Amino acid sequence: MGAALPTPAVKDIHRVESAIAAHSDEFIALRRDIHQHPELSFQEHRTSALVAERLAAWGYEVTTGIAGTGVVGTLRRGPGKRLGIRADMDALPIQESTGLAYASRNAGVMHACGHDGHTAILLAAARFLAQSGVFSGTLHLIFQPAEELGAGAKKMIDEGLFERFPCDAVFGLHNWPCVGAGHVGCVSGPAMAAIDQAHITVRGKGGHGAQPHETVDPVVAAAHLITALQTIVARNVDPLDMGVVTVGSIHGGEASNVIPGSVALKLTARSFKPEVRALLQRRIPALAKAQAESFGAVAEVDYRLGFPPVVNHEAETAFAREVALDTFGPSLVDAAFRPRTASEDFAFMLQARPGSYVFFGNGDSASLHSPNYDFNDAILAPAAVYWVRLAERFLSFDAATEEHKEPTP
């Protein structure tokens, strides 16, 4: 534990824990209600209305309609810093197969990433902070749409999120399957990857499968290309850096005896560092074009930049870790948590403001985006306690006094 930390205030932890625990059944029921009524990105109308209604009832200034369905709840309590905490609200186009009593009632739509849980966690913290929170400063609770499209955070920022609701720092969390329930993972620096896509069309000259010499076979060219693409990570990326090139889709031809005119490939490219991201963006099209040309074919490459890596700021990550250590003790805090190669559009918020994104263990559950996944209700209360303690410490009266101390003449 860092030397800067005061002795853990056992009584203080108990004050928050017991109050959150007293309402935990209510928030588990709320989480399951959201789970039963999942909504796709930018269509979170019911969820957004529910969030706004609760926040207003607890005395928050509520702003709706940011990026469509986004909501910000604000509490102002005297002088001090300004804190942003973000939760995501959207579900995925997946048919749920958990068989749970509270399974999705919307066919083909499912909370398979636990955003139902993230929303309920922040609401549980919101209630406590409004009714019993001890702090001075301004609290902005940001409920974001469309994380799964990688579009909601950027749209909120483009619509003036941080100008309308200035934040000195912004924090977020994600539940993480197969990490012990309630374990907190903190990563300083890159924590999740940049995500880009390449759509490649290899065009040749189709013809009879029995007369290949009269064709330019795009299937053979594509096969060589797929193999060659593996050399980008193996031979071009620095072995100490992270890069992923995955061909997730290949389509070409219909019949065994017909050589098609073209083959279409779809790739995902992941990286942590800007220089690796730029290298993938350069090498994938170059290799595709050269490989196709070597077979007399042509490759058209549509390279689509997705979103940047989640890069946690050092000071805010140290702060988030200290809060976790103070709240849960060292056995539940994984200070050397490994970065993940999944992606998250909270990246845009961390480009705009300092902050940190932490991982909260979901226990032994199915993976995120699986039709069998479910958010672990046992972590709802501890995660809410974490947000409360982070907010109270960030917006402590000490910090408020420091901030507003008159300069000595």
Ligand SMILES: [Zn+2]
């Ligand atoms: Zn997801």
Ligand SMILES: [Zn+2]
């Ligand atoms: Zn998610």
